[in-house]
Amino acid sequence: DVKVTQSSRYLVKRTGEKVFLECVQDMDHENMFWYRQDPGLGLRLIYFSYDVKMKEKGDIPEGYSVSREKKERFSLILESASTNQTSMYLCASGGTSGSYEQYFGPGTRLTVT
Amino acid sequence: AQSVAQPEDQVNVAEGNPLTVKCTYSVSGNPYLFWYVQYPNRGLQFLLKYITGDNLVKGSYGFEAEFNKSQTSFHLKKPSALVSDSALYFCAVRGGSGGSYIPTFGRGTSLIVHP
Numbered sequence: 001d002v003k004v005t006q007s008s009r010y011l012v013k014r015t016g017e018k019v020f021l022e023c024v025q026d027m028d029h030e031n032m033f034w035y036r037q038d039p040g041l042g043l044r045l046i047y048f049s050y051d052v053k054m055k056e057k058g059d060i061p062e063g064y065s066v067s068r069e070k071k072e073r074f075s076l077i078l079e080s081a082s083t084n085q086t087s088m089y090l091c092a093s094g095g096t097s098g099s100y101e102q103y104f105g106p107g108t109r110l111t112v113t
Numbered sequence: 114a115q116s117v118a119q120p121e122d123q124v125n126v127a128e129g130n131p132l133t134v135k136c137t138y139s140v141s142g143n144p145y146l147f148w149y150v151q152y153p154n155r156g157l158q159f160l161l162k163y164i165t166g167d168n169l170v171k172g173s174y175g176f177e178a179e180f181n182k183s184q185t186s187f188h189l190k191k192p193s194a195l196v197s198d199s200a201l202y203f204c205a206v207r208g209g210s211g212g213s214y215i216p217t218f219g220r221g222t223s224l225i226v227h228p
Contacts, residue, residue, distance in 0.1 A: 042203065042220035090156055095214060100145055100164060102216065104156035
């Protein structure tokens with residue numbers, strides 16, 4: 001089975017802190033994604049990566065950056081956390097030819113106080 | 114631009130009754146369509162997909178979905194609902210060959226199955 005893991009299930013940070021969220025997949029997928037999920041808004045794409053060191057902005061990249069130094073690992077960085085970044089963050093991999101569907105991690109619920 | 118609409122925020126159904134969760138989409142070219150389920154405090158799990166072929170697609174946990182090209186719909190169905198089906202359901206679409214491979218998700222529909 002495909003496995004996507006995220007470094008933390010719950011995280012509490014203070015305003016202004018730098019926050020790292022890490023995602024690891026074990027299926028050799030080229031594509032990886034970061035979403036945030038908020039009630040009533042569904043999933044919104046923050047960034048995606050289609051190869052090592054390659055990244056593209058999604059719908060809401062402001063306040064975030066990403067890093068993909070290895071194929072299996074995709075990190076989301078909040079340079080200076082703010083309270084409006086309190087959310088559920090979901091990582092996914094997959095979506096390429098052959099399967100097309102995405103595989104999601106369990107999510108990180110981030111609270112910024 | 115591609116888009117997905119899930120017109121119902123919540124669907125209520127009695128256990129044992131059939132259920133339908135609605136999804137309509139807009140995309141250039143042939144659509145690739147997906148349903149995912151999310152249980153509380155969990156990530157999304159893939160349920161089923163339509164890529165090509167038979168319009169009726171069967172997936173996990175007894176769910177199925179029907180692709181209707183003329184109505185641009187991909188409704189999720191199950192003949193007999195279980196209380197354990199209660200969860201949040203997301204429909205997603207992406208373009209097919211030559212289209213954007215980045216999927217767009219609907220806002221989700223909360224399914225509540227009453228005992």
